[in-house]
Structures are given as structure tokens and as C-alpha cells.
Amino acid sequence: MxxxxxxxxxxxxxxxxxxxxxxxxxxxxxxxxxxxxxxxxxxxxxxxxxxxxEPERDLAAVAAAGGRFLCPGDREWPTQLDDLGDARPVGLWVRGRCDLRLWALRSVAVVGARACTPYGAHMAANLGSGLAERGWVVVSGAAYGVDGAAHRGALAAGGATTAVLACGVDVSYPRGHAELIGRMAEQGLVISELPPGSHPTRSRFILRNRVIAALTRGTVVVEAEYRSGSLVTARSAQRLGRFTMGVPGPATSGLSAGVHELLRGEGVLVTDAAEVVELVGDIGDLAPERRGPVLPRDLLDAVTARVLEALPYRGAVEGREVARTAGLTADEALGRLYELHSLGFVEREGDGWRLTRRPTCNEDARRGGT
Structure with missing residues (x-):
């Protein structure tokens, strides 16, 4: 009522x-x-x-669908929903065998555009599978586009996922996701504030988003226009003190404009599940350090690298000239040059030193290279 x-x-x-x-x-x-x-x-x-x-009818309907009704104070009630204050759900209708309270403790929302691009679907699926592989529950709204891709990514990884619906848990909406919602009811959880048989409305979609934001530790937005329900979820998460993240897209894409606006504010830029977990996880859940390929010359100490840089790109120079350019004594420069020679960086040419000549493609071919 x-x-x-x-x-x-x-x-x-x-x-x-x-x-x-x-x-x-x-x-x-x-x-x-x-x-x-x-x-x-x-x-x-x-x-x-x-x-x-008709409460008795609703309870019978959810039981027939293999579900149950939870209310505040129940052992399975996720207490983080209490952060919504007077807007807290009166209760939740739940399908699925898993414990909602335990799942919600380690969960992340992945939301975004319904009419997403292939890039958005790819990123959402990668986030879903990556989070699931790390033991996190992926929460979304079972809509077309980003929501569905995130759910499928988690299921494909054999992980956990929860759908928060804007209709009854026995109603498959959108109809094209009937099989997906059925899989989540079997392998994960499907929840709603609305009693069985309820159908979605525009306002119910908007209000559903506050539950997604409150239930999870953080919300990741993948593709969203300026006017987007996904941004409503993100703003709700911010008001509740949850982490808010966004996956960047092309600067020219209108579907990423809302995400970029979020990132200009309090949103945190993320590109994969490891970066999400670093933000929402426990101490020590660090994303790997990102860097380009390590080249052999990167392993040289600072003085030896300076000697190498003192050699011209073409031609040979005497050791004294190398020492002068590198700011070393002649003996120290000579020692470093012999070290570089043993490592294959330089070679002797008469009384001078030069960079080792790299074979051209034609020379490689003549030597049987590829």
C-alpha cells in the first residue's frame, strides 16, 4: 500500500x-x-x-516463485539500506537461495546506458567478470545494455550477481531478459521493493536506483548521457558516502558525456576491476602498477646510462669526448664504455666508440631473421 x-x-x-x-x-x-x-x-x-x-496473496505468489519477503530486523536484512533513512524500503521481495545480507557486504554496482555502444558493453562485461573473479557481487538493474552485460560477465565467470528490479520479482522486465533474470534467480539473487505481479513505471525505475546505491559499497558508471538514470544512482551513492566511479569514453561520445561530468566532480576514474577493488576493497587490495615495457637500457644505473646518452646517434667519438659530455673523468668513462661494450650497447671503431649498429630489415632477411 x-x-x-x-x-x-x-x-x-x-x-x-x-x-x-x-x-x-x-x-x-x-x-x-x-x-x-x-x-x-x-x-x-x-x-x-x-x-x-492482499498480503496473503503476495506471500503465496513469492513462495510459488521460490522467493521470500524480508523486512528490517530480519537476520537477512542488509542494514546498509537503513542509511536511506525514511526513504528506506519497507521490505524486500527476494528470489534466490543466497543470503542477501552477506552478499551485500561485498558488492559493487555496475550501471550505465541501455543503448550502449559495443565499447560500453565490452567494458561492463569485463568489469562484471573481473569483479566476480575477485569474489565481489555485481549488482545492477537487469536492463538492456550495460546492466545486462555486467550481469552476464559475472555469470560467465561463475560469480555472484544481484538484480534490483523496478517491478515484481516474478515479472520478467525487460521481456528480452527473461532468461537472464531466470538464471540470476537460480545462481544469484533477484530483489525488489514491489510485491509480486507489480509492473514498472518511470518513477519506480528512478526510485529503484537509490536501493542499488545504498546496497553496495560503490557504484561504477559505464556510459551515461547527461540525463541518465545511471547518474541518479551515482549521485545517490555520493549522498550516502559510497564510492562513485566512472569508466571514461571518447571525448566526442554523447553516451560518455555524463560519465565525464561525473569524473570532473567527485567521481574516480577506473578502467578495470582491479582499480575498482583497490578503491572499495580492504587495505592491501591494490591494483597492479601500470607502466610501459621495460627496455634493456632501463636497467642501467644512472652513471652508465649517462655515458650511453653521451654517444652520438651516428659516428664514433673518442673516450675523452664521451667523458667531457657525461661529466666524468676519462678513466671512469672508459670503464663504463667497456661495461656497455660487454652488454652489447656500444662497439669500438678505431680509437673511438660508437653505438652498436642495429641490422636493417634487409640485413635481417639475409641472415635468416624475421
Missing amino acids: LEPGDERAGRWLRATGPVELVRRLTAGDGPAEQLPGMTAVRLGGYRLRAAAA
């Missing part, structure tokens, strides 16, 4: 408790008017929804 995210009703629920609130909303004249902010128009709306509510 209460719509998701109804903060006014959340305040009433906190003040009176669920049994008393239902009594006041369904009783005759009097009790409901005592609720702060109640008006005749609002009361009419609540009573209309209350008249259509």
Missing part, C-alpha cells in the same frame, strides 16, 4: 510502527488525520491502494 521511496509514510512508519500505521490508514474517520502532513487527498490515495492490497 506504500510506494517505494515515500519518505512521508516512512516517517509515519517510524513513529507508529507498521501495525498501527495500517490501522490508522484503513480505519474510519479520525486516526489517520492525526498523522503529520496527512490530507484528505493523500488519505484517499493510501486507502485506495490499501483496498487493493
